[in-house]
Amino acid sequence: MRSSGYAQGAVAFFxxxxxGFAAECASHSGSIPSxxxxxxxxxxxxxxxxxxxxxxxxxLFLEAGHVATFSVGSAxxxxxxxxxxxxxxxxxxxxxxxxxxxxxxxxxxxxTSRGGKVKVTGDxxxxxxxxxxxxxxxx
Numbered sequence: 001m002r003s004s005g006y007a008q009g010a011v012a013f014f015x016x017x018x019x020g021f022a023a024e025c026a027s028h029s030g031s032i033p034s035x036x037x038x039x040x041x042x043x044x045x046x047x048x049x050x051x052x053x054x055x056x057x058x059x060l061f062l063e064a065g066h067v068a069t070f071s072v073g074s075a076x077x078x079x080x081x082x083x084x085x086x087x088x089x090x091x092x093x094x095x096x097x098x099x100x101x102x103x104x105x106x107x108x109x110x111x112t113s114r115g116g117k118v119k120v121t122g123d124x125x126x127x128x129x130x131x132x133x134x135x136x137x138x139x
Contacts, residue, residue, distance in 0.1 A: 025106035026114035033134040034112035039073030044099040059089035069139045078131045078139035088122025102132040
């Protein structure tokens with residue numbers, strides 16, 4: 001099942017994604033549920049190809065104080081703009097690359113991951129947080 005929840009908007013886009021920081025991985029111990037890395041890669045590919053029941057409007061408009069969610073199988077990506085005042089836009093490739101960064105750095109070695117988070121910079125220079133985690137945890 002592929003699903004997305006998002007805000008729509010249109011604006012000229014400039015690639016502004018920065019992965020200057022390493023992904024912060026969730027703890028490999030404790031009771032945090034794991035998701036399938038295969039589902040995470042499918043999510044990444046679906047974002048790259050915009051393969052959702054309702055096509056996403058890229059660059060993705062993210063209102064101040066809002067969260068966009070994207071899910072495939074057991075993997076969910078939560079893109080949160082915690083700024084109380086600044087809206088921003090995130091590019092399609094930027095979003096997919098952020099998911100790839102987390103998957104590459106946070107895989108447990110057994111085909112699963114507890115996920116992690118990374119900062120993504122939007123067109124307004126607002127830093128939004130992408131969290132990749134098990135779907136059961138929601139956003």
